[in-house]
Amino acid sequence: MNTKDWLIQDLKEDWLEDRAVKAEKNNKIDKGFYKQYDIKQGLRNSDGTGVVVGFTKIGSVHGYTYCDGVKTPIEGRLFYRDIEIDDLIKNAGKFGFESIVYLLLFGELPDEEELEKFNVILDGFRKLPPHFTENTILNSPSRDVMNKLQRAILVLYSYDDYPDSLDINKILIQSLKLIAGFPTIIAYGYQAKAHYFDEQSLYLHNPVDGLGTAANILHMIRSNNKYTKLEKDTLDLLLILHAEHGGGNNSAFTTHVVSSSGTDTYSAVGAAVGSLKGPKHGGANLRVKSMVDNIKENLADYSDKEELKKYLERILMGEVFDQKGLIYGMGHAVYTKSDPRAVILKEKAKELAAAKGRMEEFELYHNIENLTKEIFKEKRGDDCIICANVDLYSGFVYQLLNIPKELFTPLFATARIASWCAHRIEQLVSDHKIIRPAYKSLNNEEKCTIR
Incomplete structure (x- = not known):
């Protein structure tokens, strides 16, 4: 680097530091305004309850009762499609998570024959498209597996013949491919990260038909492919518990917001992954x-x-x-x-x-x-x-379970993808208005208007 380049670099750093101070100062909103104008920060009411912005039939979260202005704490209850989580866990079989995916997408639990058919479909979508692993994952590894997952989702748009279709049958196929493909993407994304940045041996195991999601994850992330039944059942339980949490959580709401614009499935799910990546949510x-x-x-x-x-x-x-x-x-x-x-x-x-x-x-x-x-x-x-x-x-x-910390949040995403897809379908078939909240301007000439 010559003298001029060094001077430019120093000038750039000084300039950016000065502008960063300006940017922070001139974009800071006085906290008093939020109270003065009763702004619902975080879409929360003053008592901490969420601002109701829509309806959902997918899941519900109960932590208190609210009657005549009085909020009363209760033991927490969680429902997937009106079935309490405790009952779902008690009746979960070998493919517990897969039955939950079916429930979230279609609104009812599958019988044994239907679940077997559903697993065959998911198995058919677990392997990634030809050359996708090499070109998208191995040739451009990321230090953050959530970042790699988000990029991979957007690339999958290019492998779809009808990526922008809003027909529910097309969206359902896209959803099933993403649900089935997430475990493979995060497993390979982690292996690429560990190999290129941590100098570990690279090993890629193909998903195996008939194992189910939890077992396939353990199979793909472990070098020896071995796991116990207790380990598999525990991971299956984790996936079930993380699969759905109502429409008000940040990533599900993100799915509703982005889907309301009429955009494609890959953009909507990619945005949800970006939301879950945040330390206040999935991290x-x-x-x-x-x-x-x-x-x-x-x-x-x-x-x-x-x-x-x-x-x-x-x-x-x-x-x-x-x-x-x-x-x-x-x-x-x-x-x-x-x-x-x-x-x-x-x-x-x-x-x-x-x-x-x-x-x-x-x-x-x-x-x-x-x-x-x-x-x-x-x-x-x-x-x-x-x-x-x-x-x-x-x-x-x-x-x-000896799962590396880099996969904690990606596993959350692998569970929650079923819910995101269900919420996307619910938004598209039930509410055709684009979600557009209002922000009050604090410019002098507009202090009395909300647009």
Whole structure:
């Protein structure tokens, strides 16, 4: 680099730094305006409930009752197509997740014969198009598997003869191909990342017919292809628990918003993946893992409840860990007394931890849950209610399954893709208006108008 280039580089850095300050300053909205004009930040009402913007028949989340202006906490309940999650888990067979995919898409559970036919169709779509793996995944690896997944989805548009069709039969085929293909894409995306950036051996295993989604994932990400029935059943449970969570979660709402414009399936699902990639949504269990790792590093005996409680209080005060003042894995936007997903997953985590000889770690998560509840009651009163959410235990279960952290959020996407496709179809057949919220202008001449 010559002298001129160095001067230009220095000038560019100084210029950008100065403009970054201007950009931040001139785009900052005074928080007082939100209260003054009753703006629903985050599409939330003042009491924390979500602003109702539409209808859905796909799933529902219950964490409180609301009557005559009074919000009353209740034990959390989760429904897929009006069937409670506990009942779905109890009756889940060998292909539990596949039956849930069928339920979300078609509105009813399949019988044994129909499920067998459905699995044959999914098996037919698990392998990626010719040359796709080499050209799209291996030749351009990404350090982030969610980034690779999003790019791969958009590339699949080019392999579709009718990518822009809004006919439901075409959209259904696109949906099934994406649902079946997600496990293969994330497995190969991870292998490419591990090979090119972490200098690990590259091995690609083709999906196997008849295994189902959970078993195929374990088959494709492990070098020896081996897994136990308990491991397969646990991952199948995780996929079921993450498959749907109502239309109000960020990624499902993203699917509705983008689909309302009339765009293609690949763009809508790609946008949903981008939403889930955010640490406030799909990446939350990674924050739990980081917090727990920090606790292990700083406490000589993390089984000592008194010392653990003191450290959690320091985390909450913003003195240690990431200094954000948050205990990750605790609290939820809708659930109050309990998150049914966390309740179910906690039992499976305990079973798996016992089988793996890691009960001491399980007790750490259990203690974080109980001690955080104590801390909140002490600081905010006995009426303060907070519960563990699914993220407190999901990351731990992934670790027990020897799943690399790079795949935590992609596995969430692999579960949620069925819901996104169902919400896209629901939007297209039920609501033909483009979603267009209003933002109030704070320019001087427009302070009294909303457009």
